[in-house]
Structures are given as C-alpha cells and as structure tokens.
Amino acid sequence: MLPDIMNEYTETILDFEDDVLKDIRRLSARDMDNVPILRKDAAALLSVLVTMHKPLKILEAGTAVGYSAILLARFCLEALSDEEKKEFRIDTVELSEERTLVALKNIERAGLSSYIRVINGDAVEVFNCIGGQYDMVFVDSSKGHYIEMYDDMKRLLKTGGLLVCDDVIFYGKINDDPKEAPHKHRTIVGRLRAFLDKLAADKDFVTSLIDTGDGMAIAVKKGNLSYDNE
Ligand SMILES: C[S@@+](CC[C@H](N)C(=O)[O-])C[C@H]1O[C@@H](n2cnc3c(N)ncnc32)[C@H](O)[C@@H]1O
Structure with missing residues (x-):
C-alpha cells in the first residue's frame, strides 16, 4: 500500500474544495472527537x-458530518443538465444522532438541503428496509458490517450503477491472516475479507480495488444479471 505520499501530494496540488468543505475538513481534524471524513485523495x-458517471440518485452509508454528501452533490450538480438536476437526490444514513444534526447544518450552509436527505439510523437496517433503485451506492460506514449489507447494496443498485466502498484495505491489514491479526482486529479483517471475496467472485460486477484513501472497492453492476433471473 502506498504511504501517505498521494494524499500529501493531492493536498498540495488539487484545490477542489469549496469553503464549506474546507471548513468541515479543518474542524474535523481539530475536533476533539476527530470526526473521520474522506481523505483528500479519496475525495478527489x-x-x-x-x-464521469453523472448519477441522479445516490445512496450513502456513513454521513458523518456531511462532507462526502456535499462533495458528491457539488460535483454531480455541476455535471448534470438543468432537467437532470430536478431529479438529483442523495439519501445518506448516519448512526450518530449528534453527527446527523451537524451534517444537517453543514448541508443547509452548503445550500443543498433540497437535494440531500439525511436519515438518522443504522445503515444495515435502513438498506434492508428501503426500496428503489440508485445510480450509485457509496458505503463508508462501519467496515465490519459491509458483508451484512452486500445483498442490499446490490439490490438497490441499478444495472450500470456504481458501487464504491471506502476503507476496505483497513490500514493494510486486509492481507493479513485473520487468525494472526491482533485480537481486536480479527473480526473486522475476517468480515472485510468475506465482503471483498464475495464482491470479487460476483460475476454481476466488474470490480477494482485501489489503494486510494484507506483502500477503495469500485464496482459497476453489469447487465444480463443472474441476480435478475433469481
Ligand atoms: C468514515 S465516517 C464517514 C465519513 C463520511 N462519509 C465523509 O467522508 O464525510 C463513518 C461514519 O459512519 C457512521 N456509522 C458507523 N456505523 C454505522 C451504521 N451501522 N449505520 C450508519 N452509520 C454508521 C459513523 O458514525 C461515522 O460517522
């Protein structure tokens, strides 16, 4: 895995954050709670x-204080036509009530409240009970639950839709033998590996793993799906 060079280099040359995003990043780093938001290389x-993908409907797990939802909305809205903008929506789910409230304030400050719905709840349960079809599913919640959410991520994604899962390399520990991982990491490494094994073996997706951020799985749901025939 690359050290932080790409992130540091991205910091120096890419300036894509507006004032709201810059403030969230600054406050998140300073905050005693240390709210984890997307690394800048992953955000880029x-x-x-x-x-490229121009999604109209996005589903996110793990809002935190709204950084990624605001970023996604900003870039999608720039890429969409006026007609498409009317349909654009992000549904994003956050477990912490406190973070949900901060996210709502940040989204309002960004002028994006009409486009982004923040749901305070457990993404595992919310993904399981909602319907609809999304052009993109972005999963950035608790890594240990990605495997439980797999079938719902897939069900909720349109054919041709984009699945992005953050933090899948888990500081490089993903390649360790789960039995030899430190006890506190054993379960999470085992579950993340089960998730990545399932995604990699799923012929309904074309998948890539990259070492941006803390590792991202990027997959596109293909047409002619076995899933649709089940
Ligand atoms: C890495 S942060 C998300 C960062 C955010 N996507 C960003 O870049 O701005 C992970 C967030 O997921 C939330 N979370 C953890 N487990 C969750 C769950 N089961 N359902 C919903 N949110 C969860 C945490 O409270 C935390 O705020």
Missing part, C-alpha cells in the same frame, strides 16, 4: 468518478 477520486 470520488469527484472524478461522479463527474
């Missing part, structure tokens, strides 16, 4: 992906 990659 997401901005490129959505500019």
Whole structure:
C-alpha cells in the first residue's frame, strides 16, 4: 500500500474544495472527537468518478458530518443538465444522532438541503428496509458490517450503477491472516475479507480495488444479471 505520499501530494496540488468543505475538513481534524471524513485523495477520486458517471440518485452509508454528501452533490450538480438536476437526490444514513444534526447544518450552509436527505439510523437496517433503485451506492460506514449489507447494496443498485466502498484495505491489514491479526482486529479483517471475496467472485460486477484513501472497492453492476433471473 502506498504511504501517505498521494494524499500529501493531492493536498498540495488539487484545490477542489469549496469553503464549506474546507471548513468541515479543518474542524474535523481539530475536533476533539476527530470526526473521520474522506481523505483528500479519496475525495478527489470520488469527484472524478461522479463527474464521469453523472448519477441522479445516490445512496450513502456513513454521513458523518456531511462532507462526502456535499462533495458528491457539488460535483454531480455541476455535471448534470438543468432537467437532470430536478431529479438529483442523495439519501445518506448516519448512526450518530449528534453527527446527523451537524451534517444537517453543514448541508443547509452548503445550500443543498433540497437535494440531500439525511436519515438518522443504522445503515444495515435502513438498506434492508428501503426500496428503489440508485445510480450509485457509496458505503463508508462501519467496515465490519459491509458483508451484512452486500445483498442490499446490490439490490438497490441499478444495472450500470456504481458501487464504491471506502476503507476496505483497513490500514493494510486486509492481507493479513485473520487468525494472526491482533485480537481486536480479527473480526473486522475476517468480515472485510468475506465482503471483498464475495464482491470479487460476483460475476454481476466488474470490480477494482485501489489503494486510494484507506483502500477503495469500485464496482459497476453489469447487465444480463443472474441476480435478475433469481
Ligand atoms: C468514515 S465516517 C464517514 C465519513 C463520511 N462519509 C465523509 O467522508 O464525510 C463513518 C461514519 O459512519 C457512521 N456509522 C458507523 N456505523 C454505522 C451504521 N451501522 N449505520 C450508519 N452509520 C454508521 C459513523 O458514525 C461515522 O460517522
């Protein structure tokens, strides 16, 4: 895995954050709670992906204080026509009530409240009970639960839709033998590996793993799906 060079280099040359995003990053780093938001190299990659893919409906797990939802909305809205903008929506789910409230304030300050719905709840349960079809699913909640959410991520994604899962390399520990990982990491490494094994073996997705951020899985749901025939 690359050290932090790409992130540091991204910091120095790419300036894609508006004032709201810059403030969230500054406060998140300073905050005693140390709210984890997307690393800047991962944020840059997401901005490129959505500019290419132009999703109209996005589902996110793990809002934190709204950084990624605001970033996604900004770049999508720039890429969409006026007609498409009317349909654009992000549904984003956050477990912490406190963070949900901060996210709502940040989204309002960004002028994006009409586009982003923040749901305070457990993404595992919310993904399981909602319907609809999304052009993009971005998963950035608790890594240990990605495997439980797999079937719902897939069900909720349109054919041709983009799945992005953050933090899948887990500081490089993903390649360790779960039995030899420190006890506190054993379960999470085992679950993340089960998730990545399932995604990699799933013929309904074309998948790539990259070492941006803390590792991202990027997959596109293909047509002619076995899933649709089940
Ligand atoms: C890495 S942070 C998300 C960062 C955010 N996507 C960003 O870049 O601005 C992970 C967030 O997921 C939330 N979380 C953890 N487990 C969750 C769950 N089961 N459902 C919803 N949110 C969860 C945490 O409270 C935390 O705020």
